[in-house]
Amino acid sequence: MGGFIFKPLLYCYILLGQLAPVKPAAKLPHPIHVSTSNIEYNVKDNRFEVICTVFTDDFEAALVKQYHAKTDLNKTEMHAAMDALIKEYIAANLKLSADNAPVKLNYLGFEINRGSTDIYLESDKLPPVKKVDVDASLLYNLFDDQINIVHIIVNGVRKSEKVNYPDKRVEQVF
Template sequence: MNNSLGKHRFLLTLGLVFSIFILSSFRKHEFHSSLAEIHYNPATKSLEVSLRVFSDDLETALSKENKRTLKVEDNATIDPFIKQYLSRHFVLTDTKNARKSINWVGKEITVDVTWLYFEVPVTEEPNGLKINNTLLFESFDDQVNIVNVIYKSQKKTYLFKSDQTTQTIEL
Protein backbone atom coordinates (compact mmCIF):
# COMPACT_ATOMS: atom_id res chain seq x y z
CA MET A 1 0.00 0.00 0.00
CA ASN A 2 2.85 2.40 0.82
CA ASN A 3 4.40 1.72 -2.58
CA SER A 4 1.18 2.61 -4.45
CA LEU A 5 0.68 5.72 -2.29
CA GLY A 6 4.23 6.81 -3.13
CA LYS A 7 3.60 6.28 -6.85
CA HIS A 8 0.35 8.23 -6.58
CA ARG A 9 2.10 11.19 -4.86
CA PHE A 10 4.90 11.05 -7.42
CA LEU A 11 2.40 11.17 -10.31
CA LEU A 12 0.47 14.02 -8.69
CA THR A 13 3.68 15.98 -8.11
CA LEU A 14 4.85 15.28 -11.66
CA GLY A 15 1.46 16.40 -13.02
CA LEU A 16 1.58 19.59 -10.95
CA VAL A 17 5.12 20.44 -12.11
CA PHE A 18 4.17 19.74 -15.73
CA SER A 19 1.03 21.91 -15.42
CA ILE A 20 3.01 24.81 -13.93
CA PHE A 21 5.58 24.50 -16.73
CA ILE A 22 2.88 24.51 -19.44
CA LEU A 23 0.99 27.44 -17.91
CA SER A 24 4.14 29.51 -17.43
CA SER A 25 5.06 29.05 -21.08
CA PHE A 26 1.80 30.82 -22.05
CA ARG A 27 2.51 33.78 -19.78
CA LYS A 28 3.02 37.08 -21.56
CA HIS A 29 6.58 38.33 -21.75
CA GLU A 30 7.49 41.06 -19.31
CA PHE A 31 9.19 43.46 -21.70
CA HIS A 32 8.32 44.89 -25.09
CA SER A 33 11.03 45.24 -27.69
CA SER A 34 11.82 44.83 -31.33
CA LEU A 35 15.14 44.25 -33.03
CA ALA A 36 15.90 45.27 -36.60
CA GLU A 37 19.02 44.64 -38.62
CA ILE A 38 19.63 46.73 -41.73
CA HIS A 39 22.22 45.75 -44.34
CA TYR A 40 23.04 47.97 -47.30
CA ASN A 41 23.28 45.96 -50.52
CA PRO A 42 25.30 47.98 -53.07
CA ALA A 43 24.45 45.59 -55.92
CA THR A 44 20.70 46.22 -55.61
CA LYS A 45 21.02 49.70 -54.06
CA SER A 46 18.67 48.72 -51.29
CA LEU A 47 18.52 48.39 -47.55
CA GLU A 48 17.66 44.81 -46.57
CA VAL A 49 15.76 44.77 -43.29
CA SER A 50 15.15 41.86 -40.92
CA LEU A 51 12.85 42.83 -38.08
CA ARG A 52 12.06 40.63 -35.07
CA VAL A 53 8.94 41.32 -33.00
CA PHE A 54 7.04 39.31 -30.44
CA SER A 55 4.11 37.79 -32.32
CA ASP A 56 1.53 38.67 -29.66
CA ASP A 57 2.73 42.29 -29.57
CA LEU A 58 2.42 42.57 -33.35
CA GLU A 59 -1.06 41.04 -33.22
CA THR A 60 -2.08 43.53 -30.51
CA ALA A 61 -0.89 46.50 -32.57
CA LEU A 62 -2.39 45.27 -35.85
CA SER A 63 -5.72 44.44 -34.20
CA LYS A 64 -5.85 47.80 -32.44
CA GLU A 65 -5.00 49.74 -35.60
CA ASN A 66 -7.49 47.83 -37.77
CA LYS A 67 -10.24 47.47 -35.15
CA ARG A 68 -10.50 43.71 -35.65
CA THR A 69 -8.68 40.62 -34.41
CA LEU A 70 -5.69 39.75 -36.59
CA LYS A 71 -3.30 36.80 -36.16
CA VAL A 72 0.16 36.50 -37.70
CA GLU A 73 -0.57 32.87 -38.61
CA ASP A 74 -3.29 33.98 -41.06
CA ASN A 75 -0.92 33.80 -44.02
CA ALA A 76 -3.49 34.53 -46.70
CA THR A 77 -4.73 37.78 -45.20
CA ILE A 78 -2.22 39.26 -42.73
CA ASP A 79 0.65 40.42 -44.99
CA PRO A 80 -1.07 43.56 -46.37
CA PHE A 81 -1.89 44.64 -42.81
CA ILE A 82 1.74 44.14 -41.74
CA LYS A 83 3.07 46.06 -44.75
CA GLN A 84 0.64 48.92 -44.09
CA TYR A 85 1.64 48.99 -40.41
CA LEU A 86 5.36 49.02 -41.30
CA SER A 87 4.91 51.84 -43.80
CA ARG A 88 3.43 53.97 -40.99
CA HIS A 89 5.73 53.00 -38.15
CA PHE A 90 9.12 52.13 -39.70
CA VAL A 91 9.88 55.04 -42.00
CA LEU A 92 13.14 55.81 -43.76
CA THR A 93 13.74 59.20 -45.35
CA ASP A 94 16.66 60.41 -47.43
CA THR A 95 18.76 63.53 -46.86
CA LYS A 96 16.07 65.62 -48.63
CA ASN A 97 13.38 64.18 -46.31
CA ALA A 98 11.81 62.16 -49.12
CA ARG A 99 10.06 59.10 -47.75
CA LYS A 100 11.34 55.73 -49.01
CA SER A 101 8.97 52.94 -49.99
CA ILE A 102 8.98 49.48 -48.47
CA ASN A 103 9.11 46.37 -50.66
CA TRP A 104 7.62 43.50 -48.68
CA VAL A 105 9.61 40.25 -48.89
CA GLY A 106 7.83 38.08 -46.33
CA LYS A 107 7.75 36.79 -42.78
CA GLU A 108 8.85 33.84 -40.71
CA ILE A 109 6.94 32.76 -37.60
CA THR A 110 8.56 30.83 -34.76
CA VAL A 111 7.10 29.90 -31.38
CA ASP A 112 6.57 33.43 -30.02
CA VAL A 113 8.51 35.62 -32.45
CA THR A 114 7.77 36.84 -35.95
CA TRP A 115 10.55 37.88 -38.31
CA LEU A 116 9.52 40.46 -40.92
CA TYR A 117 11.62 40.89 -44.06
CA PHE A 118 11.49 43.87 -46.39
CA GLU A 119 13.71 46.00 -48.59
CA VAL A 120 13.94 49.74 -48.99
CA PRO A 121 15.28 50.95 -52.36
CA VAL A 122 17.71 53.84 -51.96
CA THR A 123 19.66 55.95 -54.43
CA GLU A 124 22.46 56.72 -52.01
CA GLU A 125 24.47 54.92 -49.37
CA PRO A 126 22.82 54.78 -45.93
CA ASN A 127 24.91 57.50 -44.26
CA GLY A 128 22.60 60.45 -43.55
CA LEU A 129 19.34 58.55 -43.98
CA LYS A 130 16.82 59.04 -41.18
CA ILE A 131 14.95 56.25 -39.44
CA ASN A 132 11.65 56.95 -37.72
CA ASN A 133 10.78 53.87 -35.69
CA THR A 134 7.52 54.03 -33.71
CA LEU A 135 6.75 50.31 -33.86
CA LEU A 136 4.38 49.23 -31.10
CA PHE A 137 4.63 52.54 -29.20
CA GLU A 138 0.86 53.02 -29.52
CA SER A 139 0.31 49.70 -27.74
CA PHE A 140 3.02 49.52 -25.06
CA ASP A 141 4.35 52.32 -22.86
CA ASP A 142 7.60 50.45 -22.18
CA GLN A 143 8.32 49.57 -25.84
CA VAL A 144 11.99 49.81 -26.89
CA ASN A 145 13.12 49.33 -30.49
CA ILE A 146 16.72 48.51 -31.40
CA VAL A 147 18.08 48.96 -34.91
CA ASN A 148 21.49 47.68 -35.98
CA VAL A 149 22.79 49.19 -39.21
CA ILE A 150 25.57 47.25 -40.92
CA TYR A 151 27.52 48.94 -43.69
CA LYS A 152 31.01 48.20 -45.04
CA SER A 153 31.82 45.94 -42.09
CA GLN A 154 30.80 48.66 -39.64
CA LYS A 155 27.90 48.18 -37.24
CA LYS A 156 26.08 50.93 -35.41
CA THR A 157 23.21 50.43 -32.97
CA TYR A 158 20.34 52.89 -32.55
CA LEU A 159 17.86 52.83 -29.70
CA PHE A 160 14.30 54.10 -30.15
CA LYS A 161 11.96 54.91 -27.27
CA SER A 162 8.76 56.93 -27.11
CA ASP A 163 10.76 60.13 -26.52
CA GLN A 164 13.38 59.28 -29.19
CA THR A 165 11.63 58.10 -32.36
CA THR A 166 13.88 59.48 -35.11
CA GLN A 167 17.60 59.00 -35.61
CA THR A 168 20.04 59.72 -38.41
CA ILE A 169 22.35 56.99 -39.66
CA GLU A 170 25.93 58.11 -39.08
CA LEU A 171 28.63 55.59 -39.89
Protein backbone atom coordinates in the same frame (compact mmCIF):
# COMPACT_ATOMS: atom_id res chain seq x y z
CA MET B 1 8.74 -2.58 4.73
CA GLY B 2 8.38 -1.73 1.03
CA GLY B 3 4.59 -1.93 1.34
CA PHE B 4 4.68 0.62 4.17
CA ILE B 5 6.12 3.34 1.89
CA PHE B 6 4.22 2.24 -1.19
CA LYS B 7 0.71 2.66 0.27
CA PRO B 8 1.08 6.34 1.35
CA LEU B 9 2.66 7.19 -2.01
CA LEU B 10 -0.19 5.49 -3.81
CA TYR B 11 -2.75 7.43 -1.76
CA CYS B 12 -0.92 10.72 -2.44
CA TYR B 13 -0.86 9.95 -6.15
CA ILE B 14 -4.56 9.13 -6.20
CA LEU B 15 -5.52 12.25 -4.24
CA LEU B 16 -3.11 14.76 -5.75
CA GLY B 17 -3.28 13.29 -9.21
CA GLN B 18 -6.96 14.17 -9.30
CA LEU B 19 -6.20 17.77 -8.33
CA ALA B 20 -3.70 18.36 -11.14
CA PRO B 21 -4.95 20.74 -13.83
CA VAL B 22 -6.21 19.14 -17.01
CA LYS B 23 -5.24 22.12 -19.18
CA PRO B 24 -1.68 23.45 -19.28
CA ALA B 25 -1.12 26.81 -17.63
CA ALA B 26 -1.82 29.82 -19.83
CA LYS B 27 1.17 31.29 -21.59
CA LEU B 28 2.66 33.98 -19.40
CA PRO B 29 3.47 37.34 -21.00
CA HIS B 30 7.13 38.13 -21.36
CA PRO B 31 8.40 40.94 -19.13
CA ILE B 32 10.27 42.83 -21.85
CA HIS B 33 8.82 44.58 -24.88
CA VAL B 34 11.49 44.87 -27.55
CA SER B 35 11.80 44.77 -31.32
CA THR B 36 14.81 44.94 -33.60
CA SER B 37 15.13 46.51 -37.02
CA ASN B 38 18.16 45.52 -39.06
CA ILE B 39 18.61 48.01 -41.91
CA GLU B 40 21.47 47.22 -44.28
CA TYR B 41 22.49 49.09 -47.41
CA ASN B 42 23.50 46.46 -49.97
CA VAL B 43 26.21 48.06 -52.12
CA LYS B 44 25.96 45.37 -54.82
CA ASP B 45 22.24 46.01 -55.41
CA ASN B 46 22.21 49.68 -54.28
CA ARG B 47 19.21 49.13 -52.04
CA PHE B 48 18.30 48.83 -48.39
CA GLU B 49 17.39 45.39 -47.07
CA VAL B 50 15.36 45.48 -43.85
CA ILE B 51 14.39 42.79 -41.37
CA CYS B 52 12.17 43.75 -38.43
CA THR B 53 11.80 41.18 -35.64
CA VAL B 54 9.01 41.37 -33.06
CA PHE B 55 7.47 38.94 -30.58
CA THR B 56 4.59 37.27 -32.43
CA ASP B 57 2.06 37.54 -29.59
CA ASP B 58 2.79 41.24 -29.11
CA PHE B 59 2.65 41.90 -32.84
CA GLU B 60 -0.72 40.17 -33.18
CA ALA B 61 -2.05 42.23 -30.24
CA ALA B 62 -0.76 45.45 -31.85
CA LEU B 63 -2.46 44.57 -35.16
CA VAL B 64 -5.75 43.80 -33.37
CA LYS B 65 -5.59 47.08 -31.44
CA GLN B 66 -4.74 49.11 -34.55
CA TYR B 67 -7.11 47.51 -37.08
CA HIS B 68 -9.81 45.79 -34.95
CA ALA B 69 -9.44 42.70 -37.13
CA LYS B 70 -8.99 39.03 -36.31
CA THR B 71 -5.32 38.10 -36.51
CA ASP B 72 -3.44 34.83 -36.53
CA LEU B 73 0.01 34.97 -38.06
CA ASN B 74 0.39 31.19 -37.83
CA LYS B 75 -2.65 30.21 -39.91
CA THR B 76 -1.82 29.58 -43.56
CA GLU B 77 -5.35 30.42 -44.71
CA MET B 78 -5.03 33.91 -43.17
CA HIS B 79 -1.61 34.66 -44.67
CA ALA B 80 -2.87 37.02 -47.41
CA ALA B 81 -5.01 38.99 -44.94
CA MET B 82 -2.09 39.20 -42.50
CA ASP B 83 0.21 40.41 -45.30
CA ALA B 84 -2.14 43.33 -45.96
CA LEU B 85 -2.30 44.32 -42.26
CA ILE B 86 1.44 43.97 -41.72
CA LYS B 87 2.26 45.98 -44.85
CA GLU B 88 0.06 48.85 -43.67
CA TYR B 89 1.29 48.69 -40.05
CA ILE B 90 4.97 48.68 -41.01
CA ALA B 91 4.50 51.53 -43.51
CA ALA B 92 3.00 53.63 -40.69
CA ASN B 93 5.54 52.68 -38.00
CA LEU B 94 8.89 52.37 -39.77
CA LYS B 95 10.07 55.29 -41.89
CA LEU B 96 13.46 55.56 -43.52
CA SER B 97 15.28 58.39 -45.24
CA ALA B 98 18.70 58.49 -46.86
CA ASP B 99 20.60 61.75 -47.28
CA ASN B 100 17.44 63.64 -46.24
CA ALA B 101 15.26 62.02 -48.94
CA PRO B 102 12.42 59.65 -47.98
CA VAL B 103 13.02 56.02 -48.91
CA LYS B 104 10.06 53.88 -49.94
CA LEU B 105 10.23 50.43 -48.38
CA ASN B 106 8.61 47.62 -50.33
CA TYR B 107 7.02 44.89 -48.22
CA LEU B 108 8.26 41.42 -49.19
CA GLY B 109 6.59 39.22 -46.59
CA PHE B 110 6.87 37.74 -43.12
CA GLU B 111 7.70 34.47 -41.43
CA ILE B 112 7.31 33.06 -37.93
CA ASN B 113 10.49 31.96 -36.20
CA ARG B 114 10.16 30.36 -32.73
CA GLY B 115 7.85 32.89 -31.08
CA SER B 116 8.96 35.88 -33.09
CA THR B 117 7.92 37.30 -36.44
CA ASP B 118 10.45 38.45 -39.03
CA ILE B 119 9.17 41.08 -41.49
CA TYR B 120 11.12 41.59 -44.71
CA LEU B 121 11.33 44.83 -46.69
CA GLU B 122 13.59 46.36 -49.30
CA SER B 123 13.96 49.71 -51.00
CA ASP B 124 14.16 50.57 -54.66
CA LYS B 125 17.65 51.25 -56.04
CA LEU B 126 19.40 54.24 -54.50
CA PRO B 127 22.73 55.99 -54.99
CA PRO B 128 25.32 55.33 -52.25
CA VAL B 129 24.25 56.87 -48.93
CA LYS B 130 26.10 58.83 -46.26
CA LYS B 131 23.30 59.68 -43.79
CA VAL B 132 20.43 57.45 -42.67
CA ASP B 133 17.44 58.54 -40.58
CA VAL B 134 14.94 56.07 -39.14
CA ASP B 135 11.65 56.67 -37.34
CA ALA B 136 10.80 53.43 -35.54
CA SER B 137 7.59 53.29 -33.51
CA LEU B 138 6.84 49.56 -33.72
CA LEU B 139 4.41 48.42 -30.99
CA TYR B 140 4.17 51.94 -29.52
CA ASN B 141 0.39 51.60 -29.88
CA LEU B 142 0.54 48.72 -27.40
CA PHE B 143 3.25 49.33 -24.79
CA ASP B 144 4.57 52.45 -23.09
CA ASP B 145 7.78 50.61 -22.14
CA GLN B 146 8.54 49.46 -25.69
CA ILE B 147 12.19 49.40 -26.78
CA ASN B 148 13.15 49.41 -30.45
CA ILE B 149 16.72 48.48 -31.26
CA VAL B 150 17.81 49.78 -34.65
CA HIS B 151 20.91 48.45 -36.42
CA ILE B 152 22.02 50.37 -39.51
CA ILE B 153 24.77 48.94 -41.71
CA VAL B 154 26.34 50.89 -44.56
CA ASN B 155 29.53 49.76 -46.34
CA GLY B 156 30.10 47.11 -43.68
CA VAL B 157 30.00 49.66 -40.84
CA ARG B 158 27.33 48.86 -38.25
CA LYS B 159 25.85 51.48 -35.95
CA SER B 160 23.19 50.54 -33.42
CA GLU B 161 20.90 52.55 -31.21
CA LYS B 162 18.29 51.72 -28.58
CA VAL B 163 15.13 53.81 -28.83
CA ASN B 164 12.79 53.92 -25.82
CA TYR B 165 9.13 54.88 -26.02
CA PRO B 166 8.09 57.63 -26.82
CA ASP B 167 11.28 58.50 -28.74
CA LYS B 168 11.46 57.07 -32.24
CA ARG B 169 14.21 58.89 -34.16
CA VAL B 170 17.60 57.42 -35.07
CA GLU B 171 20.12 59.42 -37.12
CA GLN B 172 23.43 57.96 -38.28
CA VAL B 173 26.13 59.38 -40.53
CA PHE B 174 28.54 57.05 -42.32
